Amino acid sequence: MLQSNLAYKLPLTEEPAHVASKDAKLSFVHVVVAFFAFLIGILGGLLQGLARGGIIELPAWLGYYQILTAHGVLLALVFTTYLIFGFFFAGMSRTHGAFSDRLRKMGWAGFIITTIGTLMAASMIIANEASVLYTFYAPLQAHYIFYSGLALFVVGTWVAGAAIMAHYFQWKKEHPGEPTPLFGFMATATLILWVVAGLGVAATVLGQMLPWALGMTDEINVLLSRTLFWYFGHPLVYFWIMPAYMVWYLVIPKVIGGRLFSGSLARLAFILFLLFSIPVGFHHQLMEAGITEFWKYIQTVLTFVVVVPSLLTAFSIFATFEQTGREQGGKGLFSWIKKLPWGDVRFFAPFMGMLVFIPAGAGGLINASFQLNAVVHNTLWVVGHFHLTVGTTVILTFFGMAFWLIPVITGRRLTKSMNRSGMVTTWLWTIGMFLMSGAMHILGLFGAPRRTAYTTYQDHPQAMSWFEGIFASHITVAIGGVILTAAGILMFYNFIYLAWFAPKGETEFPMTPDPDDTPHTPALLENWKLWIGIAVVLILFAYTIPIYDMIVNAPPGSPAFNNLIR
């Protein structure tokens, strides 16, 4: 499937090969916060694994659900979001030129607001005033400072996101009629998704939880709060995966010495993710009363449409691999595979992430399968699932990214020994996750619940069997957790070394040359008003009637339960 080898060059776009140093600093602070959150988050995970397996007992001052909340918030929200923004600021500077002082200041303002929010929420988790898990669980009630912190977190990311989008649209304005650089296009699609999705969590936090936690309202509409949360909660996972896809589409082809297969298809995939990741939150609520089967099924169908951009992505990535392997002399059906740089952590870590995404995606299809969801809902299967998707596919891609992004923004070099350390990290993470997530999947099928501390249910034989399996056991989960923690600590060391101790030098920000089809990019794909309009129509279609029903036919609301979490 060779396409023409002539690399296409855009006419006279003065493309700076570097990240402007002021932008690099803004990117760097994001990366630093991300990795410190990562370290605390994985240590929380270690304690959970050991405690749940009955191997250790937590001290009285530390609750299982408290560290579960910390683990979820720090890894799923803080680590991912900060790293994504660090990546975006550096990448936009690299592909669209340096940020203007005004927009960079806006970026800093976003960083500061987000960080204040993070510290507020974290302080309440530490004080054990917020053990409501990051999915909130009204009518369990956390301290109002926790909700305020989360609101600031979201608003801060909107401010930073606005700076990035403004930078993109400024480029677009200055280059009328030209297709925009892929990096900016994809970052913008991701950020629009984040803003539109964030409206849901902002609505429930600002409109429901905060007034209720402050005592301004006595009651809360539980089903509405859950629905608004999941309106946000599912696109959140695309907010994690789309930047990982950006690494796959834009960085990996360059790392392996090739070029992206098709730019238009990449744009189309991102538009489809934007359209079909939001009107689908009900697939997290399939087992709930108060939402009719009809609307659940509608959202199930919309959920499955993301199969299409996923297939597009899988094709593009592997076509790029094959194209590159063949250009480098690989022959026959499979021998081009040997031409790929297997010893380069910048390729290998994301590649392992891609490999894991095959079973992870298949598991996702099972979860969303309407009535079949009853078998796995809220079991450890689901935890196993998202430790493959976000916890391996996204994380390993971000690990791979760290090995060039950090040296780029700190003006250092990736050394051979650091590359080796990254390879070891990748293997350890993969092995640890195989044990932990594998055991979680099977335990889930046997009915073991998620979000549950160590328990044998008064030594009920069924619950005891969850500790007794050869592979399918909480003990395997704990062992996997220990290996993952070792990998995580090693990654933290890698981060420290790359950030402050690696030898000074020039590092390239790897970015694929524009694909052959760039000049033929359909103008329609760049019509953001159209896509946002369609996204809004789909959301209104999927949510208006059920939400109207939830409000008009609401049962009496729930009072606050804030003693149950301490």
Place this chain on the structure above:
Amino acid sequence: MHLHKYEKIWLTFGIGSLVLFLAVLGVAAFAFGQQPPSHMASVDSQNLEDTVFAEPGLDQINEDTYRARIVALTYGYSPDTIEIPAGSTVIFEVTSQDVVHSFTIPGTNVNMMITPGHVNMTEHTFTEPGEYLVICNEYCGTGHHYMQMKIEVTP
């Protein structure tokens, strides 16, 4: 926009299987009634004594069908045990008197969310005798992992 020939085959196959798959789910749901628990009845969770949940428990509807009205609460269920003969079908109607719980029988397809203000409903036929464990698999507070009840299925 150019689509490579192999990509067309790949997408046609992928989208074709997707349509077939969704049709299977849809037919199972709407023609054979295999729906996820989605009961629409609501109650006042703070005044259950004024509702059918004032006296939760088991009612026999006919020879081998029972209705179990159960109230989920932190951290348990009321009643905490029910007893039925093997071969019985039980219709579970469950609500919560406080926070969000679940009503889950590991090893069966009974697994539904219990949100305060709503009644959720599902049914199950217990063919094998034994002591079935019911657990809450949705976080409901610091004692969540103690929340359970039992279903005794007598031979």
